[in-house]
Amino acid sequence: MNQTICYILIMALVTYFIRVLPLTLVRKEIKNIYIRSFLHYVPYVTLAVMIFPGILDSTSSPWSALVGFIVAIIAAYSGRSVVTVALLTCGAVFITEWFLY
Template sequence: MNNVLILIFGMALVTYIPRLLPFLIVSKSKLPDGLRQFLTFIPYTALGALIIPGVFNSIPELPLAAIMAILFATIYAWKKGGIIVPVLGSIGVAFAVLYLNNFLGL
């Protein structure tokens, strides 16, 4: 049991140090405005890189449903903001396109 606790503490320390060091280094210095602005875009690009491929691969037999859902979510979020309505609306749009495809045979 003692070895397990040492192993858990060691893994926690090894995981925590790489997260702490950049914070300590960056917090003491002022970043240039260009770099600061560049760093603000990283969460959006990372989220897009993780989500967009999965959306297009979710319905490979009918990519139009994914495209229409993405278009709805993008336009609604751009105009009105929020996250709940674009997500639920894009689900509804994808469902409607899939239903129309099955019902009408488009």
Template sequence: MSSILLLILLMAAVTYIPRLIPLVYIRADNIPQKVKTFLSYIPYAVLGALIIPGGIFGIPNKPWISIIVLAAAALISWIKNSIIITLVLCIVLAWGLQIL
């Protein structure tokens, strides 16, 4: 087995196990309300933390273009709630700004 295959299998294992364990042991009816509130905030927090600071360096060595694209993404999805339209327009914008 090549070392890259071993790497892929190990990465898969350490990725899959944390995804599996909570699903095996946790169900809706045995969770207190406070914990439910906490868990309902997790998606917002995850998205916020993924976008900043990582997104500022989304396009290597061009933080200003990345910031403009992020702002455009926020604006477009605010006006029109469509992931596809936002994604297509922003990728075109990012490409255009880099070519200019």
């Protein structure tokens, strides 16, 4: 069997078992407050881990990416909408790139 196909099958099985095992092993509702609070934040942490490296590599300069990241955090923390945060971030990156080059 081709080695690449073997790797793909192993990856598929591992991914399948990671998704199926919690469904089969945990039948009752989770009542432990610590586990529930941990599971509540897992999607946000996963999203942040996937997005953060892309933020720093998305512009021609890491400095403009850092400025955009800071503007996005401040705008999001102040309760702005997603569209407003995106527009402010793009504007900040554009202005920073304008002055850097």
